Amino acid sequence: MPFYWEVNEMVSILVFLVGVIVILKRGKFFLHMLQIEGYKNKQFIKWMNSSSRVYPRKVRVSVSVLTFFTAVYIFLSIFLKNNYLLYGYLVIWIIFMDYSVQWKEEEVKKELVFTKRAMRLYVSLIFVDLIEIGIILAVFFMTVNNRQYYFPIILFAETLIYYFQPLNIILGNMIVEPIEIKINRHFYLKAQAKIKSLKNLTSIGITGSFGKTSTKFIVATILEKKFKTLNTPESYNTAMGISKVINNDLNEDYEIFVAEMGARNIGDIKELTELVHPKIGIITSIGETHLETFLNLENIMKTKYELIEGLPADGVAIFNYDNEYVRKLADKTFKEKLLYGLGDSEKLDLYATDIEISELGSSFNINDKDGNKIRCTTKLLGKHNIYNILAGVAVGRVLGLSFEEIRDRIEEIQPVPHRLNIITPSTGIIIIDDAFNSNPIGAKAALDVISQFKEGKKIIVTPGMVELGEREEAANKEFGTQIGKVCDYVILVGEKRTEPIYRGLMEFGYTKENIFVVNDLNEATDQIQKIVKPKDIVLFENDLPDNYNE
Incomplete structure (x- = not known):
């Protein structure tokens, strides 16, 4: 008999550890999803309510079957106690847990990045899981006498923890949130102070419902030959992303800093403007994006205009005047401003004419209100990219570049990956x-x-x-x-x-x-x-x- 008890104990521990592994595996998936949602519980809960990947069919079937077999096991164990019953349950549990787990890593567009924040959150999730397991074990050992035969209760408790991992990741995020706020604030203030200390730096802020990233790279390409220029990489457009670039990459050698500014909520652009302190602000467009969080176009307009409101008295606002919503913001602006577009040239400071678009790119004339004109060509596809180029031309003119210098740089502009x-x-x-x-x-x-x-x-x-x-x-x-x-x-x-x-x-x-x-x-x-x-x-x-x- 002691031998059987010892074997039972070893097998039980091994199966218990398997339960811990599958819990952590499922938790890692939700860590990835929460990272994609910007670590915001509210957005994550919205995703949970709309996604079938939270409780996929395999998970639901497995938990339902194991609930049934756990109930059957407990009932039978009242009358029958032997190793065959216990081992039978353990085999069933392993089979269905293995069935429910996505062991093979799915192909993803954006990998989970184990940043320091992600690691802190994962540790917090493990802490929540261990606390729950600890409570269950404590109650079990205090209330159950024949622990060998009633061990499946522990496994079923692990199954429930496994099932409710999306709720645990939310709880884990709530635990570390005060720490993250403090850390983020530290890096934000450090970056803000650094920007202020660079007296010879001109910062440029770019926002809009679309066209931000392309315009950012176009502006940087136009300016980089004459000025030492740093721009935020890829789609870095949040407070933490921009703070990271400032703290790690920006130094006194740079003359220009180009920052893309993204937003999902009112106040987001204001926060970025207070960080970057732009002297030049560009609004590329306003349209129906992120309406899930903004709710309406008026809120989008209000948020994008936070960039213009944050410019200094001697700052310059640049607007795509062909966009009807941007036009409304431009018309109420009394700071120095430049208007660009393809439409009503009488009201525009910069505009394009004689546009020829083909599958190879575009050719067009750039004109200013003083009658100057120059012919340009670009490898970028589509009429919409001419608007983005005009925004870059406007910045170049503000900073003293000639049309000839700008034309030469336009020819060097490369397409942005995954954008036409x-x-x-x-x-x-x-x-x-x-x-x-x-x-x-x-x-x-x-x-x-x-x-x-x-x-x-x-x-x-x-x-x-x-x-x-x-x-x-x-x-x-x-x-x-x-x-x-x-x-x-x-x-x-x-x-x-x-x-x-x-x-x-x-x-x-x-x-x-x-x-x-x-x-x-x-x-x-x-x-x-x-x-x-x-x-x-x-x-x-x-x-x-x-x-x-x-």
């Missing part, structure tokens, strides 16, 4: 990658670009647009109608999510046989290979972040 850049593999198929964060205006611009191609079939691959709040369904339906006017084949990624696009295509009268609905990009690639030929154009329009699914 052409990939031409050896197959002869033209791929246009516009996979970054699609919005109604950007999607229309992408369709305008592929309409310029004269040869080959036009194929679009898209999961639709997100983060448009109540406007999302209507915007995607309209997108479907626009697709119908341009594309020969449509590959929709995700049946449920793309249903509004499908309806828009049908109302347009699109050929049903030319629409293919797939579950993921791998299936989309397989479908492309069946229909594509050399000289065909494939547009990848938007690639949903990892926290989105059917």
Whole structure:
């Protein structure tokens, strides 16, 4: 008998440790999702309420089956106590827990980055899990006599902790939040002080519903030959991201600092303006993005204008005057301002004319209100990029660059990855990658670009647009109608999510046989290979972040 007890104890401990491993594995997934949501519990809870990945079918089935078998085991163990019953339960538990766990790492667009903050949060999650396990063990050892045979109760408790990991990550985040606020404030104030100490530095802030990142790189390219210029990398546009760049990379050698400023809530741009202290502020556009948090366009306008309000008395505001919402903000601004666009040239300080757009880029004249004019060419695709270039030209003129200097730099501007850049593999198929964060205006611009191609079939691959709040369904339906006017084949990624696009295509009268609905990009690639030929154009329009699914 002692031998059996010893074996039982060893097996129980091993199975218990397996339970700890699967709990941590599931917790890591939710850490990733919370990181994508900017460590904001409110946003994470919204994601939880809308995503089937929180409690997938395999997890729900496994927990339901184990609940049943645990109840059966407890009932039978009242009358029957032997190792076969215990081992039978352990085998069933291992089988269903193994079935529920996604052991193979999924392909993701944005990997979980174990930053110091992520590590602190993961430790906090483990602390919450261990406290719960500790409480369960304490109660178990205080109340249960025959612990060997009733050990499955501990395993079932682990199963519940495993199941409720999304709630535990929220609790873990709440625990570390005061620490994170203190740490973030420290780095923010350090960066703010550093900016203030650099007397020869001119900071430039760029915000807008779309076009921020492209405009940032365009501005930096135009300025970097004459000035030592630093810009925030990739899509770094939050207080912590910009603070990191300032603290780690900015020094007294730099003359220009170009900061992209993103926002999801009122007050976000004000916080960034107080950090960066820009002397030049650009509003590229205002439209229907992040409506889930902003709720309406008025709140978006108010937030973007925080940049202009934060400029010093001798600062310069630069506006895309063709955008109707930006125009309203420009008209109420009494600071020095420059207006750019393609429309009413009489009111503009800078404007483009004689535009020629092709699949290779664009040629156009840049004009100013004093009658100066110069012909420019760019490799960037689409009419919308001319607006972004005009914003860069405006900054160049404010800082004393001649039209000739600006023209030479425009020719050097390179496409930003995943924003309408052409990939031409050896197959002869033209791929246009516009996979970054699609919005109604950007999607229309992408369709305008592929309409310029004269040869080959036009194929679009898209999961639709997100983060448009109540406007999302209507915007995607309209997108479907626009697709119908341009594309020969449509590959929709995700049946449920793309249903509004499908309806828009049908109302347009699109050929049903030319629409293919797939579950993921791998299936989309397989479908492309069946229909594509050399000289065909494939547009990848938007690639949903990892926290989105059917």
